[in-house]
Amino acid sequence: MQIVQPNFDWRGKLTPLKLEDVQYIIIHHAAVEQATPEAIHKHHLGRGWAGIGYNEYIAKDGTVYICRGDHVGAHTAGWNDKSYGICVEGNYEEETEMPEAQFRALVERVKYNQARFPNLRGIAPHKQFAATACPGKYFPWDKLIAALKEPEEKKIYRVQVGAFKNRENAEKMVQLLKEKGFAAFIREEVIE
Ligand SMILES: [Zn+2]
Numbered sequence: 001m002q003i004v005q006p007n008f009d010w011r012g013k014l015t016p017l018k019l020e021d022v023q024y025i026i027i028h029h030a031a032v033e034q035a036t037p038e039a040i041h042k043h044h045l046g047r048g049w050a051g052i053g054y055n056e057y058i059a060k061d062g063t064v065y066i067c068r069g070d071h072v073g074a075h076t077a078g079w080n081d082k083s084y085g086i087c088v089e090g091n092y093e094e095e096t097e098m099p100e101a102q103f104r105a106l107v108e109r110v111k112y113n114q115a116r117f118p119n120l121r122g123i124a125p126h127k128q129f130a131a132t133a134c135p136g137k138y139f140p141w142d143k144l145i146a147a148l149k150e151p152e153e154k155k156i157y158r159v160q161v162g163a164f165k166n167r168e169n170a171e172k173m174v175q176l177l178k179e180k181g182f183a184a185f186i187r188e189e190v191i192e
Pocket residue numbers: 027028029075126132134135
């Protein structure tokens with residue numbers, strides 16, 4: 001998944017989004033089969049807005065474009081300062097299949113963003129807040145919700161600096177690391 005932050009030429013100054021105010025991650029579709037974020041930016045400028053209204057935009061190839069980012073968007077009337085809008089390229093009112101790369105990127109971005117908003121109440125389709133079909137009747141909503149429930153892999157990355165047959169040498173190494181400010185300790189292991 002590639003994340004890109006284009007340099008949009010905004011009209012006026014954007015308002016920072018208060019992360020603690022975000023109640024919903026709102027999902028949109030572009031409602032056109034193909035559109036670059038730059039094209040949407042122009043289109044939204046034409047509506048008199050500051051520029052592309054979505055906080056993030058995900059292309060069909062899975063590329064993530066940070067648009068408004070952590071600034072108040074223009075995507076859901078009445079909710080822009082209380083939500084974070086993610087839009088996917090495509091028209092899922094007519095297209096029945098979302099490309100896998102796009103779907104995976106969307107799942108990753110929703111998971112990533114969910115963890116950033118302390119008062120989040122949930123994720124919601126645009127149509128929950130307005131009379132619109134957005135993000136479209138073929139948008140894979142149930143599949144998205146199911147993917148969000150899948151547990152994260154429980155991975156940890158252990159750093160090891162040495163393994164000694166002689167306890168004294170191990171203690172010297174720990175001493176050295178502690179002098180450098182690392183919280184080192186010895187773990188005894190029996191090797192078969
Ligand atoms: Zn929408």
